Amino acid sequence: MAVNSSNVPLCWGVDFSSLAANKSFLIFICVLNNSAAMSSVFGNLTVIVSIWRTPSIHSPSFVLISIRCVLDMSIGLFMQGLCSPVLLLLYVDNLQGFCSAAGPWLQMGLFINGAILFMVMLTAMDIFSAIKLKLRYRQLVTTRRMIIAVVLMVLLSAALSALSVTLPLVEHFLVMTVVVGIALNMTFFFYGLSYNELRRHQRTVQPCQQTTTSIAKYRKTFTTLVLILGFLLLCYLPADLTFLVVAIYGFTEASIQAVADVFSLQDWETRCIRMFTTLGP
Numbered sequence: 001m002a003v004n005s006s007n008v009p010l011c012w013g014v015d016f017s018s019l020a021a022n023k024s025f026l027i028f029i030c031v032l033n034n035s036a037a038m039s040s041v042f043g044n045l046t047v048i049v050s051i052w053r054t055p056s057i058h059s060p061s062f063v064l065i066s067i068r069c070v071l072d073m074s075i076g077l078f079m080q081g082l083c084s085p086v087l088l089l090l091y092v093d094n095l096q097g098f099c100s101a102a103g104p105w106l107q108m109g110l111f112i113n114g115a116i117l118f119m120v121m122l123t124a125m126d127i128f129s130a131i132k133l134k135l136r137y138r139q140l141v142t143t144r145r146m147i148i149a150v151v152l153m154v155l156l157s158a159a160l161s162a163l164s165v166t167l168p169l170v171e172h173f174l175v176m177t178v179v180v181g182i183a184l185n186m187t188f189f190f191y192g193l194s195y196n197e198l199r200r201h202q203r204t205v206q207p208c209q210q211t212t213t214s215i216a217k218y219r220k221t222f223t224t225l226v227l228i229l230g231f232l233l234l235c236y237l238p239a240d241l242t243f244l245v246v247a248i249y250g251f252t253e254a255s256i257q258a259v260a261d262v263f264s265l266q267d268w269e270t271r272c273i274r275m276f277t278t279l280g281p
Contacts, residue, residue, distance in 0.1 A: 026091050033083040040076025044069040060146035061126055067150050068119040071112055079109045107161055114157035114179075121183050122149060124190035131197045 047069045051062050086105050089098040126146075130137050160179060164172050 023091060026087050030084040030087055033080040037076040037080035037083075040080060041073050044073040044076070048073070058143075060141050060143050061130070063143055063146050064119065064122055064126060064150065067154075068116065068123070071116045071119060074112050075109075075116070079105070079112065107164055110164065110176075111157050111161035114160055115154050117180065117183050118153035118157060119150070121187045121190075122153060124187045124194070128190045128194045128197070131194050131201075 048066055051057065051066050051069075082105055086098065086101050089095075089101060126141065129141055133140060160176065163175060167175070
């Protein structure tokens with residue numbers, strides 16, 4: 001049966017009973033998330049300690065990377081770590097308890113994942129600034145300015161998460177559709193500008209062995225970035241389309257169940273973006 005509690009919007013019109021009946025799948029998800037949580041926590045903690053124990057590499061870029069690692073580690077601690085207790089409520093067929101617990105849990109995930117998406121966007125902007133500004137980069141992009149930018153993005157993510165409490169659900173999903181879409185487009189836009197700038201540099205600089213080696217290294221780096229961005233799109237596009245469907249058609253049984261059928265909404269939130277953050281280190 002579907003839970004239809006007036007004070008639990010997460011469960012309106014969504015049938016979780018089939019997921020609750022699949023005990024082996026719930027166990028698999030718990031094991032997967034616990035394993036990923038350990039990888040995320042220890043991997044990102046290693047990166048953070050390595051950065052801050054090496055003063056020679058402290059820079060605005062590494063401040064950004066450190067904050068990103070902290071957010072990724074938070075995913076491991078709070079989202080993947082708390083996934084098993086939340087799903088345990090489904091395992092014992094306590095659907096009402098699951099919906100009540102999953103609401104705050106997913107809202108916390110909305111805040112952390114939003115902040116991570118904004119950090120990815122800032123990383124794309126930082127890379128383009130370093131390539132475009134060259135020697136002026138250190139003068140214009142300071143550690144203080146980077147910290148201010150990071151704090152503003154975290155506050156923006158917190159505000160967007162808080163809107164789920166103050167705004168009607170459909171209006172909140174509409175806002176999230178616009179914000180996630182803008183962040184994704186800006187990320188791809190600045191990586192595209194960086195690629196074009198490197199191509200222009202390759203055509204204008206006189207060829208030599210050192211230049212050829214440098215360009216080859218950049219090309220390999222951008223091949224890796226393309227793969228990462230593709231996975232980023234795979235993670236966040238279903239969320240943006242989910243927000244869009246609900247914003248257009250409302251939070252009805254037909255709209256939300258259609259999204260659930262296409263994107264496996266019931267388990268997507270606990271796997272796709274979590275796996276993206278696990279690969280962060």
